[in-house]
Amino acid sequence: MTGGRVAVRTVDIRAPVGDLTDLGEYDRVRIYTLSEGEVLGFAEIATWGDSVSSRRIRAALSDALDIKILAAGSGMSEDKVVSLFTNALERDLTLEDGDWDDEPSPLVDSVSVSIVVATLDRPDDLRHCLTNLRSQDTNRQVEIVVVDNNPSSGAARTVLKDFPGVVLVEESRRGLAYARNAGILAAGGDLVVMTDDDVTAPPDWLEKLVFPFARHDVAVVTGNVLPLELETQAQRLFEIYGGLGRGFERKEADAAWFQRSRRVVPTWRLGASANAAFRSSLFTDPGVGLMLEALGPGMPSGVGEDTYLFYKVLKAGYTIVYEPSAYVWHRHRSNMDGLRRQLFDYSKGHVAYHLTTLLRDRDLRVLVYLGFRLPLGHARRIAARLRGRSQYPLRLSLLELKGNVTGPAALWRSLQRVKREGTSSQRPNNRVPD
Numbered sequence: 001m002t003g004g005r006v007a008v009r010t011v012d013i014r015a016p017v018g019d020l021t022d023l024g025e026y027d028r029v030r031i032y033t034l035s036e037g038e039v040l041g042f043a044e045i046a047t048w049g050d051s052v053s054s055r056r057i058r059a060a061l062s063d064a065l066d067i068k069i070l071a072a073g074s075g076m077s078e079d080k081v082v083s084l085f086t087n088a089l090e091r092d093l094t095l096e097d098g099d100w101d102d103e104p105s106p107l108v109d110s111v112s113v114s115i116v117v118a119t120l121d122r123p124d125d126l127r128h129c130l131t132n133l134r135s136q137d138t139n140r141q142v143e144i145v146v147v148d149n150n151p152s153s154g155a156a157r158t159v160l161k162d163f164p165g166v167v168l169v170e171e172s173r174r175g176l177a178y179a180r181n182a183g184i185l186a187a188g189g190d191l192v193v194m195t196d197d198d199v200t201a202p203p204d205w206l207e208k209l210v211f212p213f214a215r216h217d218v219a220v221v222t223g224n225v226l227p228l229e230l231e232t233q234a235q236r237l238f239e240i241y242g243g244l245g246r247g248f249e250r251k252e253a254d255a256a257w258f259q260r261s262r263r264v265v266p267t268w269r270l271g272a273s274a275n276a277a278f279r280s281s282l283f284t285d286p287g288v289g290l291m292l293e294a295l296g297p298g299m300p301s302g303v304g305e306d307t308y309l310f311y312k313v314l315k316a317g318y319t320i321v322y323e324p325s326a327y328v329w330h331r332h333r334s335n336m337d338g339l340r341r342q343l344f345d346y347s348k349g350h351v352a353y354h355l356t357t358l359l360r361d362r363d364l365r366v367l368v369y370l371g372f373r374l375p376l377g378h379a380r381r382i383a384a385r386l387r388g389r390s391q392y393p394l395r396l397s398l399l400e401l402k403g404n405v406t407g408p409a410a411l412w413r414s415l416q417r418v419k420r421e422g423t424s425s426q427r428p429n430n431r432v433p434d
Contacts, residue, residue, distance in 0.1 A: 006044070006230035010034055011057060020052040030230060033061050037204050038325040039224060041065055041248050106207075107214045111190045112141040113206065114280075116183030118176055119197040120149045120298075123159050125331070126197040130163050133195075136206045147171055147183040147430075149298070157432075168432040173421050175298035177291040177305040180273065181424035184283050184290060186431045193277040200228060200329040209277050209326035217254075219279050219318035220310065222271025223326030224248070234339040235332040240392050241343065244330055246271050251322045258314040264354060264369040265311055270320050273306035275328045287316035290424050294414040295352060301414040302403070303349030308356055315361065343396060347403025350374075352411040374404065 004027025011017055012034045023029055029047050033040045043064035045052055115133055119126045126146070133144055144166045148156035151170035160166050171182035184192055191210055195201065205223070212218045225244035230236050246269060258265055282288045289312070296305030310320060333339050354370055357363040382397050384390035 004028065005232075006030055006236055007047075008032070008227060008229050011061065013040075013061070017054045017057050019054050020047075020057070023047045023051060024049050030227075031057060031061065032226060033065065037202065037208070039226065039248055039327050105214055107210050109139045111210070111213065112143070112188070113138075113191045113193055113210060113277075114143040114145055114183075114187030114189030115193045115195065115206075116145045116147060116180060116187060117195055117197055118147045118149060118179035118183065119156050120179075121153050121155050122197050123155045126156060126159050127162070129195070129197045129199060129201075130159070130166065132201045134163070135203055136201070137203045138206050140210075141189070142206070143167060143187065143189055145169055145183045145187055147179040147186075149174060149176075149179040169430045170432055171430050173293075173427075175293060175296055177293045177296040177299070178424060179298075180296075180305070181290045181293065182430045184280075185424065187280065190280055191277050192280050192283070194273045194275075195328065196274045196330075198331045199225075199274055200331075202327070205326055205328060208323060209275070211326075212321040212323055213277070213279070215319075215321075217319045218321050219282055220313055220320040221277045221326070222246070222320065222322050223275040223328065224324040225272060225275050225330045226327055228329040228331045230332075232334045234334055234336045237393070237396070238332045238339055238342070241396070243332075244272055244274060245327075246322055246324075248324045250324060252319060253310075253314055253322075254319040255314060255317045258311075262365070263373060264365045265314065265357070265363070267307045267310035267314070268350075268353075270310055271322050273309070274330060275326065276306070282313060282318070285316060288312045288318075292356065293418045293423055294411065295349065295356065297345065299414040299417065300410040301349050301352040301407070302345030302347070302410060304353035304356065307353050311353075311357060311361075340396070340399060344399055344403045344406075347400040348407045348410045351404050351407025352414070355408060355411055378404075 005025060007023055007026040007029040009020060009029055010032045020029060026047055026049065028044055029052060030042055030044045032042045041064050043060035045056065045060050117126070117129060117133070130144065130146070136142065144163075146156055146160060146166055147169045149171055151157075151172055157168060160168050167186060169182050169186045171179050180194060191213060193206065193209065209221055209223050212221045224246060227235060227239060227243065230239065253270055283290055288309070291305045291309050293299070295301050295308055296303060313320060333342055351370065354366045358366040378397060378401055381390065381392060382394060385392055385394050385397065
């Protein structure tokens with residue numbers, strides 16, 4: 001997958017599948033499969049610059065979506081199921097359990113939403129993001145809050161001149177957790193939705209993301225994050241690393257899942273704050289509160305602000321739902337220098353997150369994980385590469401190891417910086433007057 005350019009396309013299997021003829025500059029194409037706006041999975045096809053016929057697309061999608069299992073579960077012939085790719089695939093074929101009759105009614109329109117977008121000197125991305133957010137198909141009251149993490153540049157303020165009604169919040173203390181917290185404190189909605197300025201959201205994204213809140217036990221909903229493009233080697237390697245998506249099946253985590261995790265609590269498998277919604281009451285709950293400013297991009301620790309927030313939510317007894325139908329498209333870093341910095345930060349932040357659960361929550365499960373299971377995972381990945389069973393470069397595995405070793409010192413530096421600059425609750429009102 002790392003060699004050559006990869007195109008990203010979508011196919012709605014409820015509509016006729018046509019040939020793909022615009023692939024002259026690509027060696028492969030990744031086709032995401034949609035049904036009524038939901039992403040079912042994807043298939044990759046080698047193209048080497050040639051067109052891809054509809055027949056080849058149907059065959060690849062049939063393999064990717066395991067048609068044999070779908071046919072067996074539906075009582076239909078495989079030929080009939082495959083033929084539905086060019087006609088209409090019955091919705092119940094795409095259901096995980098075939099039992100959605102117990103789903104709650106949609107969330108009532110009276111529940112208001114604040115969408116918090118953190119930005120840092122990316123005016124073009126911000127403009128594109130806001131255009132998509134303004135185009136959401138919803139009847140509920142929606143407030144958009146943009147948090148500028150570098151107010152001195154004036155970039156965000158300039159963009160917002162073209163988006164009247166969007167709230168501007170300025171947070172000069174650098175760090176994504178500081179920025180997100182500033183947006184949370186300024187938000188007035190019943191639900192707080194978080195996303196990033198380099199994300200593109202389909203028109204039905206918001207309603208699909210908030211739908212599970214019709215259940216009163218649900219406190220957080222996360223959605224899928226798909227690659228907008230796979231044009232460069234860096235973008236393709238990031239997908240091999242794991243990307244930001246968390247699969248195409250719904251899943252839940254609650255207090256029982258939190259306690260049942262005998263090793264560590266793998267909250268990173270539940271999604272990310274680039275596509276997440278929260279009940280606003282969580283942030284005033286003493287057991288949850290705001291994001292921990294010492295974790296996350298913009299701090300020495302690198303990442304971890306969202307995974308630790310998820311940890312606190314589960315520990316407090318709430319439920320988190322991962323809803324893959326609420327997907328967004330994310331533009332990955334396009335060059336290798338950017339990817340290396342990102343993976344190094346991820347590796348530091350992963351260790352910083354676990355150390356935080358150890359130091360703040362006395363979670364002793366971390367000791368075995370950091371001392372044994374995490375190094376073992378790296379060893380297996382390196383061994384797979386040396387045996388030719390993995391495309392993930394050895395140099396990136398070694399970079400991750402270096403990041404893990406740096407994690408404790410990075411966390412300490414982050415804690416010292418927050419001690420100097422203060423917490424978010426010590427500067428609660430950064431909202432810029434209209």
